[in-house]
Amino acid sequence: MRIIHVFVLLLLGVAACAATPIKGLLERIDKGASRKFIIEQTNAPTDFFELDQKDDKVVVRGNNYVCIATGLNWYLKYYAGIHLSWNSMQAELPEVLPAVKQKERHETTMKYRYNFNYCTFSYTMAFWDWERWEKEIDWMALHGINLPLSIVGADCVWYYVLDKLGYTPKEINEFIAGPGFQAWWLMNNLEGWGGPNPDSWYKKQMALQQRIVKRMREYGIEPVFPGYSGMVPHNAKEKLGLNVSDPGLWCGYHRPAFLQPTDSRFQEIASLYYKEMNKLFGKANYYSMDPFHEGGSVAGVDLDAAGKSIMQAMKKNNPKSVWVAQAWQDNPRPKMIENLKSGDFIVLDLFAESRPQWGNPESTWYRKNGFGQHDWIFCMLLNYGGNVGLHGKMEHIINEYYNAKESRFGKTMKGIGLTMEGSENNPIMFELMTELPWRSQRFDKDQWLKSYTKTRYGKSNSAVEKAWRLLSNSIYNCPPASTQQGTHESVFCARPSEHPYQVSSWSEMNDYYHPNDVIRAASLMVSVAHQFKGNTNFEYDLVDIVRQAIAERGRLIEKVVEAAYASGDKVLYKEASNRFLNLILLQDKLLATRPEFKVGTWINRARDLGNTLEEKALYEWNARVQITTWGNRTAADKGGLRDYAHREWSGLLKDFYYMRWKTWFDYQTKLLNGEKPKAIDFYAIEEAWTKQTNAYSNQPEGDCIQTVKQIFAELF
Template sequence: MAESFERRKVLGYGVATGAAVLAGVVGAADLGRPRMTPAEPVDAGTAPGGTAEPMAARLEPPPEAFDTTPARQALRRLLPAHAEQIDLVAVPARDEVDRYRITGPSRPAPDVAVAIEGTSTAALLAGAGWYLKYLAGVTVSLPGDSLGQLPERLPAPSTAVSGAAVVQHRFALNDTENGYAGAYRTWADWQRLLDVLALHGCNEVLVPLGQDEVYRRVFAEFGYQPEELDAWLPAPAYQPWWLLANLQGVAGPTPPEVRAAGVSLVRDIVARLRELGLAPVLPGYAGMVPPGFARRHPGAPVVPQGDWDGYQRPDWLDTRDPLYARIAESFYRHQDELYGSGTAYKMDLLHEGGTSGGVPIGAAAVAVMTALQTARPGATWVMLGWQDNPRREVLDAVRACGLAACRTGRVLVVDGISDRGDTFDREGQWGGTAYAFGTITNFGGRSLLGANAPTWADRYPKALARPGSALAGTAWLPEASGHDPAAFELFTELAWRADPVDLADWFDRYAARRYGRRDDAAAQAWQAFARTAYALAPGPFSQAQDSLFCAWPDLSATAAAPDGPGMRYDGAAFQDGVLALLRADPALRAADAYRYDVVDFTRQALANHARVLLPRIKAAYVGRDLAGYRELTGRWLDAMRLLDALLATDERFLLGTWLRSGGYDARSLITTWGGRKPAAALHNYGARELAGLVADVYLPRWRRHFAAYETVITGAATDLAAADWYAADDAWARSGTGYPTTATGDPFAAANAVLALATAP
């Protein structure tokens, strides 16, 4: 890494202003020591990766640098009992680099314990997040926090420390996130999500929802009636894949009041992002048109896009045609009227297949960039790095076109698979196009834990140090946020670390930050997790295995989702970690994060146990061992009942919480994925372990399956009719059954009952 320091370059910004930019990335205070008392200052000089400065070196900023009120309000929302003890100080930015400094109070105020100086609202909040984790020793994450462990008086640093983002783009969220995370989330849900993303240093957030109203207004101008657009537009849970031009019309129409609420919600989201200093990244227009467009506009060069996993794709208009420019003008105009204009727009040409129909895709891309720059001069075109996207001819054409639009516009590829495969060469693959190092950690929002963390720690700093690197950012791209907080914490730190992260040290200290105090048993647990679930090799997957409890029953099942991996780490060693976690001091139960993790990691240990149990069930069946078969299948069904009871102890694992007011679209997305034909490839793609879903969908499946196989063992039947799992799941999805949104039971008692079963001989 020394070479990159000597070049004095902050990747994604160009030439910066010297070593101070890179040197001051704050690291972890020594959380292995005894708990700090309220009067004890934090020795910031012990922070690995950070730069300690004399307290007298504090900057004296002009008061008019920028308004700190939005950052102050965010802290009041996140930590209301302590926010007033943090003095936020705006300092003028010397360049585009976000910087912060954490010091003692910058003004005489008896109630102020710490001051955070920042060059922007985003920098102030990133500094506050780093202070909480590495100086105060607590976390606020997705999900869970340990704020309940804070002393009444916040600890003050004894020396000043500074930090700076080492890349310009800190991108967050995925095209599909609003589907798999819950298309019916409330404003309170979104507000917390945005605040926590800001606290973790993100500065660009994809907001794909609410675009159905834009398209309604656009194509009303091009001759479509409301009922025709109703038939084209999917229900909210499926709209992410409609925007990706993968499907149309699924589970619609959406009631007008739901559409209106969606517009209002998006307005609130983008307004809050702008307040926080984060850029909302909105969808751009790449040529998708409703059915029958060529009939209304004779001669329009419409290219049918065929099939996507059993769904009909929307048609695509050749973007070189003048009609495309007219539609694009309408699109950006109506989008601006609804949500305001932005600086970055996400869109992909021919995502996950499709066909160009003979249209030169490079020329089509130039037309898309021209329309974007006509409407939003200087805007960045954001593309997803996934499968064959973006095609090299697209990047080359936009880079070399010579038009003013190509010279003023920018391209950023947010890479979804930086941690997959045996090799990593985005420079060569994309010809020097700026890209963000990224990961998709939980396809479908499946219930699972783990990450290719060693690959992050290895590839990211090497890409930073590469001479002439095109690396310009990081991209946290979960298909559903609110899963696996450790992975979220680690990955979002990369953008603020100039030095490679020491994973062994990071995980060794993580438990103390996560739970707000040092505990030997919790530290032992996280050492085990670091060696198992968070030590995955790159290969073809960026996620760990899902739960067989969620699978369509099959005695040979290896995954719930058709494309899911098998076991990727030592389940017994992981289970030992969970047992250690439960041995932690009961005082940790005051931390919300500890209670959440007890449920989540115990859930995962039981899911791992199912992979040991199912082959034994199959062996008993093949051997016609009736007594063994009954004992083992009874154990499996008992495990599922205990699982449902465990999940019911935390509202974040309740089906009712996830559904909110969603109907068939939300229910089918996590079971059948809609129609029978798509289900063949996509059933259980969003497999979740949620209380209610386990009891009412998964458990009846397996009970029926085991009972049918038992008739073969007893000789009552010679063969089995194929079960129609789709029909059963679809009937449940259409049932409209309501589910609780309030947790019940004791998570620690439930976790101990689960582990008693999992560890029994």
């Protein structure tokens, strides 16, 4: 009987092992891969992973599934030469895995590894389905992420809340933003823009979030849900008799009202909100709240009382829960958080690589006492608006992480975070950032880079290593003091003017590197491209680096256009402007070889979510508007939002940016000829493209390597 009992227990153990999320992860990476590994979970006081060997199988052990997945990724990178990234989450593992000859262990005291900015959910994820989300959750686990923001389906919660407060469906949809703009609605910046949403949208988002949260919890990943911080519709005073304050305008849009914490119904509405959230998605242990985000007026608000009321409502829902807030500009307001208990509040130092608030006295957003008694997370913002372009502070991010950790503020530093506004770009920077917690000591950037390129492309190559060293010391070496908002923007995407430079209103960009370094790096990559044909990681990077080189050439040619116009040289003006326009078309052709750089990928994802032609049209309009005008005429021009989310993408270059530049060159040509043309209404011609429904392919066009070589030979 005892033998049978033991046998049953063993069978149950095998079944439990078979059902782990790690097996599912391995099988999605490569069918049959789970048979090649032994996965062991053991208790430990701090997060760790360990690589070991048992007979012909690789052993990966850790104290939880996320740590085990992180260890698995470490093995794939540094033993098997396999790099899983957004552009490729599958790989063919060797029949016999490379052996772990000596046990390797990594621990971290960084309890939290955070992911996402609110903006990421709109600039990148607005139209994702479960298939894409499943890959993202796997990517998170492999990279040690255990605390991601999770706001999909928040609109469903609000729909039920407002319905119970007496709002009609029409009124509710005048409050909830459309699919491409929900991030800024949830950050209390605007109402309704991009809507109204059809009923089917809410049903799909609810089902999607339930699958997302289920998979996260299987891994042991803690979702951070949007909590209740006082947001109510702008007409809540008239409709519900509430005591509210007006936070003012955001880029031309009216913000939602703020329910005063002293209002007798604050706790009632907060409880209703959490009740509906719990019913749909369960209770969370972490809630994200950012009242008065990005310039919201606090006039007439008792900030101390507001902080305590928000905390009280959250704790009533779940006494173990923690408030997570973004450190951005004046937020979180010191008066709001100074009397909150240690351990109940976590601050995301959102732009720590450029404008740290943790206590670095050299920062333009310096806080003398950091975040006081509260825990905080060292974050890298990196990307704004989902803009396309090489960019980063590679060496600085290494040094600044260890500087923060070793400072007097290191005691309350509890993790790292990826807080990009747009994702699916610059994979090297995200790889670097997610490795920091697992490296106990400072390390050499060049040595890390050498390992990265070998891992990324599956083999070493001296030309590739030299190319990346050039990039790491130039375009990926943005000065520490720079507050530039993301990539050095492509002039192709700029709204034309006499002296165009930055594309988006707040980029603050400067010429911090030599364009020729990028062009030389591109030349090196092109010279060995034939050796990596079919390698999707290499081909993605090759296209991206050559794209950057063409953008650099575009800036040089545009200067010639300016000079020709200033001198009145009609012949040179025509020649230079035609060369510039041809560069845009060549860039479009280059980017068409990869689906990641095609506007059709973005638009078709949006259309695929619609059930009817009307729904498809609404989602496509959201997709087109967000990456061009962003808002209505007031918000786009006076509010500064136009081109904020510009994308150097095939299809968009040819049909939108080319159109703007051709219109401008024709206008200036008339001026050179002594004519007096009517001033260009750029918004009118931009808006026209947002209303179109012409089809764009999401399939690659042309042979990547061949196309790159042809274009590069023609230009350089």
